Amino acid sequence: MSEFQDIERLLRLKRYERPPEDFYENFLEGFKERQRGEMLRQSARGLLCERVSTWFYGIGPRHWMAAGGAATAMIAAGFFLMPGSEENTGLMQIEEAGASLSQDSAEADDEDPAEKAASSADDSAETR
Amino acid sequence: MSQPCSTDQPKRKMRKPDEDRELVDRARGGDTKAFDALVEKYTPRLYGLVYHMTSNREDTHDILQDVFAKAYRSLKRFQGKSSFYTWIYSIAVNMSLNFLKKRGRQRKLSLDDLDLAIQNDEEFIEHTSKTDPVREANLNELQQRLNAAMQELSDDHRAVVTMYDIQGLPHAEISRILGISEGTVRSRLFYAHRQLQNYLEEFRR
Secondary structure, eight states, rough: TTTHHHHHHHHHHHGGOOOTTHHHHHHHHHHHHHHHHHHHHHHHHHHHHHHHHHHHHHHHHHHHHHHHHHHHHHHHHHHSSTTHHHHHHHHHHHHHHHHHHHHHHHHHTTHHHHHHHHHHHHHHHHOO | OOSSOOOTTOOOOOTTTTTTHHHHHHHHHOOOHHHHHHHHHHHHHHHHHHHHHOOBBBHHHHHHHHHHHHHHHGGGGGOSSOOOOHHHHHHHHHHHHHHHHHHHOEEEEEEEEOOOGGGGGGGHHHHHHOOHHHHHHHHHHHHHHHHHHHHHHOOOHHHHHHHIIOOOOOOOHHHHHHHHHHHHHHHHHHHHHHHHHHHHHGOOO
């Protein structure tokens, strides 16, 4: 005999709790509606997938090759033009070097003619 | 520690395995009527399970709809290692436990009416004739006390009590459904019964 026999008996009385009479009928109808709705949604998705796959299937091998080549070219172009790539850094370094050279020459051009003469005189004195 | 849940329960019996196999196979083949037949067959049993775990009629309806929808979607993954009943029962238990976790401690009881057949129940007659507090209490009060006591249990304990005491499943089947050992089932039942005993003390003989 279980020491909880009375509790078990009381709990078994809960079996007598019942939903309203039409619950089960309405439940099945509700489930069918939901199921149909899900199937419709699924079939719309299936239709889209089918159309996309048909479209891909309709493309001939030549088109595929052309598309593949174009895609490769695009990726390659993107790789070379991507900022921060090594090639770009090299170009930028050359551009920067060129810019600094022209700046130096500009600065040299800007020197005072009197100072120029003085410095050339100094040079000739030293050589003597 | 004693294990109070007796194993000599003549009313508890295992279900015949695979009696629904044909319906399952037809449903897998796209026969929606076959699945409807399964829904019709198992709604009352699963209703009892979910309702006694949630104590809310509306939540029970929604969870059951989700359970059958999920079962239908997963039907192709059902390998037939267990019976369809055990499989769908496991889905219902897990979905109910997940729902209760999300719901947290916010309890909203929405109780079903008691079947008048309870008045012919031997156990009920026995209780009402021998126990003074019960004699005074009406059926709805008893129902509310039972449900309130059930709600005090943890979700895991309530699940085990629902399956064992209310639905009459044997320990072995509960252990299969929950994926725990029979010892754990018995242990949970013991603690749940002890807790319920405290809440329902006045109804005991």
